[in-house]
Amino acid sequence: xxxxxxxxxxxxxxxxxxxxxxxxxxxxxxxxxxxxxxxxxxxxxxxxxxxxxxxxxxxxxxxxxxxxxxxxxxxxxxxxxxxxxxxxxxxxxxxxxxxxxxxxxxxxxxxxxxxxxxxxxxxxxxxxxxxxxxxxxxxxxxxxxxxxxxxxxxxxxxxxxxxxxxxxxxxxxxxxxxxxxxx
Numbered sequence: 787x788x789x790x791x792x793x794x795x796x797x798x799x800x801x802x803x804x805x806x807x808x809x810x811x812x813x814x815x816x817x818x819x820x821x822x823x824x825x826x827x828x829x830x831x832x833x834x835x836x837x838x839x840x841x842x843x844x845x846x847x848x849x850x851x852x853x854x855x856x857x858x859x860x861x862x863x864x865x866x867x868x869x870x871x872x873x874x875x876x877x878x879x880x881x882x883x884x885x886x887x888x889x890x891x892x893x894x895x896x897x898x899x900x901x902x903x904x905x906x907x908x909x910x911x912x913x914x915x916x917x918x919x920x921x922x923x924x925x926x927x928x929x930x931x932x933x934x935x936x937x938x939x940x941x942x943x944x945x946x947x948x949x950x951x952x953x954x955x956x957x958x959x960x961x962x963x964x965x966x967x968x969x
Contacts, residue, residue: 839882839883839941839943839944840883841881841882841883843881846881848879848880848881849879849880849881849882849949850877850878850879851877851878851879851880851884851889851942851953852871852875852876852877852952852953853875853877853878853889853893853952853953853954853955854872854874854875854952854953854954854955855893855897855900855955855957856874856954856955856956856957857899857900857957857959858956858957858958858959859956859958860908860910860923860954860956861912861954863912863920863921863922863923866912866920866921866952867920867921871952876893876896878892880892880942882941882942882947882949883941883942884941884942885938885939885940885941886907886909886926886927886929886940886941887929887935887938889909889953889955890907890929890931893907893955894931897957899957899959900931900957900959901931902931902959902960903931903932903933903960904930904931904932904933904960905930905931905932905958905959905960906928906929906930906957906958906960907928907929907930907931907955907956907957907958908925908927908928908956908958909925909926909927909928909929909937909953909955910923910924910925910926910953910955910956911923911924911945911946911947911951911952911953911954912951912952912953912954913948913952914950914951921952926940926945926947927940927945
């Protein structure tokens with residue numbers, strides 16, 4: 787009986803060891819440590835992964851971006867309450883890899899007042915607040931017409947835009963200089 791008992795006790799142990807080894811191998815493959823050391827005492831090299839989304843615009847269907855522009859400042863968050871939106875909606879078909887500068891240029895095409903150099907475009911995402919209802923507004927960057935800005939190359943994806951969010955743009959016009967006619 788003891789021989790039979792021993793073979794039974796060894797058999798499940800061997801199966802579980804094989805199973806654990808298989809799981810460990812799969813975990814190594816998934817974590818990228820397939821060829822690396824499994825010694826926990828050795829420091830691991832951290833890879834820097836950029837949050838860059840590459841989209842083939844020829845093969846990928848664009849999304850509908852609902853944009854609300856307001857001269858002088860952002861819309862009030864109450865303007866988006868109860869399923870209503872501000873009346874000055876601009877609908878743009880674009881991709882999540884669109885930059886803020888690209889979006890600024892599209893807005894300038896349809897908004898003649900915003901075409902002047904020195905006009906600032908302050909971008910914000912309006913997204914639903916699922917915990918308390920309503921919407922939240924999150925600033926994501928600023929661009930300027932005719933000037934290079936740090937946020938020019940920021941993409942919707944890098945700013946955590948999700949399909950279904952709105953884009954609110956505050957257009958801040960540069961004051962016009964009055965001409966002085968010489969007499």
